[in-house]
Amino acid sequence: MSAIVVVGGQWGDEGKGRIVDLLAQKAKLVARYSAGNNAGHTIINELGEFKLHLVPAGIFYPDKLCVIGNGVVVDPPVLLKEIADLEERDVSVRGRLFLSDRSHVIMPWHRLIDELDEKLRGEGAIGTTGRGVGPAFIDKVGRAGVRVADIVDSEALLSLLSFLVPYKNAVLERLYGSDPLDLDAIASEYSDYGARLAPFVSDTSALVQQALEAGDTVLLEGAQGSLLDLDSGTYEYVTSSVPSSLAAGAAIGMGIGPTQIGTVLGVYKAYNTRVGNGPMPTELHDDTGRLLREGGPRPEYGSTTGRPRRCGWFDAVAARYSARINGLSSAALTRLDVLDPLPVIRVCTAYRVYGETIATMPASSAAMAAAEPVYKELPGWRQDTAGVRHFEDLPVEAQSYVRFIEDVLGVPICLVSVGPEREQAIRLERII
Ligand code: GDP
Ligand code: IMO
Ligand code: MG
Secondary structure, three states, X not given: OOEEEEEEOOXXXXXXXXXXXXXXXXXXXXXXXXXXXXXXXXEEEOOEEEEEOOOOHHHHOOOOEEEEOOOOXXXXXXXHHHHHXXXXXXXXXXXXXXXXXXXXXXXXXXHHHHHHHHHHXXXXXXXXXXXXXXXXXXXXXXXXXXXXXXXXXXXXXXXXXXXXXXXXXXXXXXXXXXXXXXXXXXXXXXXXXXXXXXXXXXXXXXHHHHHHHOOOOEEEEOOOOHHHOOOOOOOOOOOOOOOXXXXXHHHHHHOOOHHHEEEEEEEEEOOEEEXXXXXXXXXXXXXXXXXXXXXXXXXXXOOOOOOEOEEEOEEHHHHHHHHHHHOOOEEEEEOHHHHOOOXXXXXXXXXXEOOEEEOOOOXXXXXXXXXXXXXXXXXXXXXXXXXXXXXXXXXXXXXXXXXXXXXXXXXXXXXXXXXOOOOOEEEOOOOO
8 A cells, every 4th residue: 555645735724634634534544744833733523623733633543553754843842732632632642653763853942043033034024833843944954953862862862962052052142142041951851851752752664664565544644835845835935844745755754765655635725825924926905805714614813823814815826836746646625615605706827927927836036926816707606515515515606616626736626625524525536
């Protein structure tokens, strides 16, 4: 059996968590392969509503194994709290959750530098989640990171920190004019985290390989969205994840080969949202924008930071681009129900940039910021879709809208969701 990767096709928060939760019913192992606790994945089930930041969405099925792969950066107190919160709500975690010994650790200076760096950028701030994720990836690439294997060995940790803390203090004091950090306090705090996380730590690459060799279904849960990717996204307003959250990053972030990935499923919202700064050609500042944010169950506020999400029409230029860079085999369309009250729905099919009409995303941030959307108008359906479970029971205008998005993407839509609950989904094609 090969692995299935689930990626976000827009700027994040497409509903990856709820789609992975749905597909996990048929999987044996569910894993996160990139990013950190900048991600916030919402899952609603019989136990209530959960917002997962690090633990994979498969955790709610007691027979599934869950893996945090080597490509993820982990903030130990955040992971320990997430585990404690799950256990408090009767979700079994021990013996089922595995953390890679190669994962990098978010250290106190990463959170500080995230905040200080944003201040330094001033007007040009990225609008990060402030979780220290970017600085942790920068140190990973700069060969100045701390890994899980280091915090579970207190002697190795002390020796590493004896170099890193004075080095980071020089940066904090001289560049940012900030107070220095205390080496001994950090060594003691992080070796304590190491001891508490030790029961979860494992060679997760071997674990996933074994599952694949045994013919088990493995689901790889992406974070963020393709347009936030460091290489292909709206740079510099992107996230710093290495490996990328694109489908191609899943192999590296998991410790498997690309030939072991068989299916790539892209998740798209029926319109667009973005949190943080950076260009978003279809953003609306009017009543329709407010309706998209506030309408329907689960209004559009960030799952990690609570910030209001910027909302606008579906951007088909960006969607087609993200379908290609991920090599999608199929797609899921979420939050269709939010469009229910609209008389007319618009889809951006091209950009006007400096007087020219283009159908691809420009690399230049200035050109992207200047891009004006060219819209196609489609009729709305003005009917409640929340209770629909079969495609042919959707209003014809809603069916046409789904088919239009399918054409734009150039891949079949296998699933449409019409509400945040697990069962509020319409299956069009078999995925697993
Ligand atoms: P993720 O980061 O991609 O997992 O997405 P988030 O969980 O951050 O944001 C998606 C939001 O949409 C959550 O509040 C979900 O509960 C909600 N949601 C998912 N699918 C649907 C849907 O079909 N309809 C509605 N109304 N809400 C949905
Ligand atoms: P999920 O997995 C939406 C955005 C931030 C900011 C930029 C960089 O829930 O879809 P960072 O803290 O990563 O350095 O911030 O990326 N961002 C997300 N936006 N959903 C996410 O994750 C995001 N993770 C990061 O808002 O614009
Ligand atoms: Mg989210």
